[in-house]
Amino acid sequence: MAQSAAPAAIPAAPLTLPLKAIAPWAVFFGILMLALIYFVGAEQGATSLISGESVHEWVHDGRHLLGFPCH
Template identity: 75%
Template sequence: MAQHLAQPTATPVLPAKLPLKAVAPWAVFFGILMLVLLYFVGAEQGATSVINGTGVHEWVHDARHLLGFPCH
C-alpha cells in the first residue's frame, strides 16, 4: 500500500530591496575612482602630466596598449 506524500509548496525567494540612498554614494565613489584610473592609464604623460617623470607611464604601459591607447 502506497502512502500519499504531500508535495511541498515552494515559496519564491525575492532579493532584498536596496534603497537608492544606500547605493548612490558607493556608485559615485567607484565612478570617480574609475575616471581617475582611466586618466592615469590613458592620459598621464606629456603635456597633461600631473606627476613628473615616466614612472606612471611605465607602470601602466601594458594596460595602455591593452586598452588601445597610443603611447609611442
C-alpha cells in the first residue's frame, strides 16, 4: 500500500498584487496612523487641537506604553 490513488498536488503560484491596488490603502492607513500617534503623543500642549484633558485621559496609558512623558 505504498501507492495512493489521489493525484499529486500541483503547487500554487504566489498571488501578486499590483502596487497601484495597494498604494491608496497604504496612504490611507499611513495618514490614520499619523493621526493616532498625534492624539496619543502630542495632544496636550502648544499644539493641542481639543481643549481640556478628555483626550489625555482616554490615551493616558497608551502614552506611557509608547514612552511619551505626560506628567
